[in-house]
Amino acid sequence: MPEEEKSSPSPTPPDKPPEASDPEFSDARRSFFALSLRKLLAPVAAVVERRVQPVANALQGNFPAPAPASYGAPANTVAQPVKAPVVPQFILRPPGALPPEEFEQTCSQCGKCVEVCPVSCIQINPRLHIAGGFPYIIPSAAACTLCDELACMHACPSGALRVVARTDVRIGLAEMNFKTCLRTRGEDCRLCLQACPIGEEAIVISPTTGRVLVKSAGCTGCGMCEQACPTAPASITVKPIKRLEELADE
Secondary structure: OOOOOOOOOOOOOOOOOOOOOOOOHHHHHHHHHHHHHHHHHHHHHHHHHHHHOOOOOHOOOOOOOOOOOOOOOOOOOOOOOOOOOOOOOOOOOOOOOOHHHHHHHHOOOOOOOHHHHOOOOOOOOOOOHHHHHHHOOOOOOOOOOOOOOHHHHOOOOOOOOOOOOOOHHOOOEEEEEOOOOHHHHHHOOHHHHHHHOOHHOOOEOOOOOOOOOEOOOOOOOOOHHHOOOOOOOOOOOOOEEEHHHHHHHO
């Protein structure tokens, strides 16, 4: 009788990958994608929060305390005090200016003369009412160079600055202080003469005394001599012509 074949046990099938319908698999996949998405969106969320949070605080009336003045500066940095604006001792108006009262009635304080000045010698500060809020010049800081284009005169829209020839400009008149002038000490200083744009028609060395001599008929009061003077304070300064007349009457 034929020997019966022994039935061999069927091989164990390999583990099948979890089906998509398997709840555990679905939960794991969702967790994986959620984690990845959070990592990708984290930088974006931080930016959005920084921009939106101040707005939300403002809508709720929660305003942050103001940062101190030294915020962002090194610990050893000392806050610098705000410098007070320079107030001129004598008011010098830009070249071509009308007489004082007429000038103030005509000038609109538009600042056009300030904008076009090639050497930035004209200043204006209506907010602080320096020099009455009208344009002015401080020669020791920046003198008028009597530029070829006479820019401020041509730019003035109100007529407060008339267009005149360079030699007819009368901003003021230079005045000498011989007590502090270096020539009085025997030094051959000529810086004021060298700086003058008009030349010998406005300022010379006296052949008899050796002192600096200002010619009132030619001096324009531009202040180039005052700016060039090496002494402190300057030994030659520009003053309004009206002020000099008042001093002469005293």
